[in-house]
Amino acid sequence: MFTRVGQSIDEIGRITQFMGRILHAAMFNRCSSHVIFDQIWRVTLQSLSTTALAGFFVGGIMTVQFTLQVKEFGALGYLGGLSTSGTIREIGPLLIAFMLSGKVGAFTSAELGTMRVTEQIDAIRCLGADPIQEIILPRFIGIVISSFFLLTVGLFMSIGGGLLMGIVFSNISPEEYLRHIPSIVTFPSILSGMFKCFVFAMVLSSICTYKGYSTTGGAKGVGRAVVSTAVATMVGIVIADWLTSLISEAIMIAFVGEL
Amino acid sequence: MIVEFKNVVKSFGDRQILKGISFGIQEGEIVFILGTSGTGKSVTLKTLVGLLRADSGEVWIDGENVTHFKEKDYLPIRKKCGMVFQHPALFDSLSVYENVAFGLRKHYNLSEEEIHKRVTKCLDLVNIHNVEDKLPQEISYGMQKRVSLARTVAVDPKILLFDEPTTGLDPITTNAVNQLILNLSHTLKTTSLVVSHDMHCALDIADKIIVMDQGEIVARGTPEEMKSCEHPLVKDFLKEALDVH
Ligand SMILES: Nc1ncnc2c1ncn2[C@@H]1O[C@H](COP(=O)(O)OP(=O)(O)OP(=O)(O)O)[C@@H](O)[C@H]1O
Numbered sequence: 293m294f295t296r297v298g299q300s301i302d303e304i305g306r307i308t309q310f311m312g313r314i315l316h317a318a319m320f321n322r323c324s325s326h327v328i329f330d331q332i333w334r335v336t337l338q339s340l341s342t343t344a345l346a347g348f349f350v351g352g353i354m355t356v357q358f359t360l361q362v363k364e365f366g367a368l369g370y371l372g373g374l375s376t377s378g379t380i381r382e383i384g385p386l387l388i389a390f391m392l393s394g395k396v397g398a399f400t401s402a403e404l405g406t407m408r409v410t411e412q413i414d415a416i417r418c419l420g421a422d423p424i425q426e427i428i429l430p431r432f433i434g435i436v437i438s439s440f441f442l443l444t445v446g447l448f449m450s451i452g453g454g455l456l457m458g459i460v461f462s463n464i465s466p467e468e469y470l471r472h473i474p475s476i477v478t479f480p481s482i483l484s485g486m487f488k489c490f491v492f493a494m495v496l497s498s499i500c501t502y503k504g505y506s507t508t509g510g511a512k513g514v515g516r517a518v519v520s521t522a523v524a525t526m527v528g529i530v531i532a533d534w535l536t537s538l539i540s541e542a543i544m545i546a547f548v549g550e551l
Numbered sequence: 552m553i554v555e556f557k558n559v560v561k562s563f564g565d566r567q568i569l570k571g572i573s574f575g576i577q578e579g580e581i582v583f584i585l586g587t588s589g590t591g592k593s594v595t596l597k598t599l600v601g602l603l604r605a606d607s608g609e610v611w612i613d614g615e616n617v618t619h620f621k622e623k624d625y626l627p628i629r630k631k632c633g634m635v636f637q638h639p640a641l642f643d644s645l646s647v648y649e650n651v652a653f654g655l656r657k658h659y660n661l662s663e664e665e666i667h668k669r670v671t672k673c674l675d676l677v678n679i680h681n682v683e684d685k686l687p688q689e690i691s692y693g694m695q696k697r698v699s700l701a702r703t704v705a706v707d708p709k710i711l712l713f714d715e716p717t718t719g720l721d722p723i724t725t726n727a728v729n730q731l732i733l734n735l736s737h738t739l740k741t742t743s744l745v746v747s748h749d750m751h752c753a754l755d756i757a758d759k760i761i762v763m764d765q766g767e768i769v770a771r772g773t774p775e776e777m778k779s780c781e782h783p784l785v786k787d788f789l790k791e792a793l794d795v796h
Pocket residue numbers: 563568586587588589590591592593594595637
């Protein structure tokens with residue numbers, strides 16, 4: 293039990309160290325923008341439909357749940373505001389990041405793991421190049437940018453999903469649904485949602501690049517890397533969610549005075 | 552000595568793979584390392600280019616003690632010291648052409664035209680034609696091996712390490728590859744260290760032959776000296792070579 297905890301802490305340490313190496317490389321080396329754009333393009337294209345769909349349904353789910361709650365109080369007019377606020381600030385980023393981790397995270401760690409076990413990474417080193425700079429850095433930057441973009445798209449799709457469910461399931465008109473959104477969903481809460489998106493994107497890309505890069509042991513090793521990427525990103529995202537909730541709450545209290 | 556191993560020991564876990572290896576290579580020489588499967592030949596080459604690190608002993612390359620070099624310091628060494636892997640290890644997201652061009656783009660400030668010339672020349676050397684735009688998965692294993700050879704030769708290293716460059720190739724291509732190694736050493740004074748199972752071509756083109764067994768060097772010398780060597784393993788290798796041809 294204690295050794296397991298120790299190992300996990302070790303692992304977190306190593307991931308942080310790895311992230312440090314990437315950021316170091318980002319600061320001191322040039323990496324070709326061509327490769328980064330390639331990555332952004334591929335990741336975005338690969339996952340746009342999934343995240344958009346996920347976002348849409350997350351919004352829908354939230355609306356259905358809130359309808360059941362607010363109906364009792366006869367406060368159906370506030371439905372739009374409440375569900376949109378809940379989605380944007382918390383559930384949206386979290387669930388969409390889960391979806392994305394399944395797709396982008398698994399793909400990236402499998403790709404890098406395969407490069408490791410087929411000695412492609414050693415070949416890069418042997419040609420006198422630094423693999424962190426050649427293949428990790430562009431992927432890292434590409435994934436951060438495109439996941440952030442995807443999460444944000446998902447977030448705005450969730451508003452649409454919520455609206456549609458409001459109309460279909462709760463029988464309220466679009467105007468009524470939209471009316472209270474501006475008063476409940478404040479600008480800081482949108483910012484806090486987007487802040488979460490960004491943090492999740494960082495967590496996701498550093499875990500999956502690390503896991504892929506440190507793969508050992510043939511095809512089985514690649515399988516292990518993918519599984520542990522899935523687990524680690526899920527856990528990492530939940531922990532990051534909790535941390536960012538604390539942080540953004542603290543920031544909001546500092547600036548707005550109260551929530 | 553352009554390359555020197557001084558009593559190098561390497562273990563994985565509690566299995567000692569290299570048990571104190573020492574040898575030296577003069578500039579321009581072609582040295583063959585022979586040995587049965589699993590004796591640590593690939594480990595020797597990887598230790599030389601710093602992909603693996605020796606537990607004890609020293610590795611010298613071109614007058615520098617690189618044993619404790621950091622990864623960052625090793626990068627320029629690896630430009631001097633190119634390695635062809637036992638398995639092709641081509642970058643599978645890049646075309647054949649881009650694979651060969653990779654090192655050139657990295658190290659030299661060449662125009663596209665010059666890169667094109669150089670890549671075509673190197674692919675020519677290994678007899679690869681008309682597949683420049685294909686991905687590595689789309690060409691045969693033997694072709695991949697030759698492309699991988701071209702990729703390493705392209706950056707013009709002073710020292711070339713080949714890990715079984717001809718295993719799995721047909722006799723005609725095998726000859727071409729051996730001829731290429733010979734040519735590079737004659738025209739460019741390249742030093743070559745070749746891991747191989749093929750005693751016959753070792754006798755043909757090597758200046759020196761090293762025979763390894765179970766992580767130790769059991770015999771070494773010129774091809775002439777090898778022919779009269781009494782070590783049973785060397786005799787087996789010789790018998791094989793003389794039987795076949
Ligand atoms: N990364 C590694 N981790 C653990 N053991 C290893 C590693 N690399 C090599 N070995 C072990 O070292 C021994 C020697 O391996 P090596 O690849 O050098 O053999 P070889 O002489 O090249 O054989 P072959 O002719 O089959 O290529 C093997 O028994 C192998 O199990």
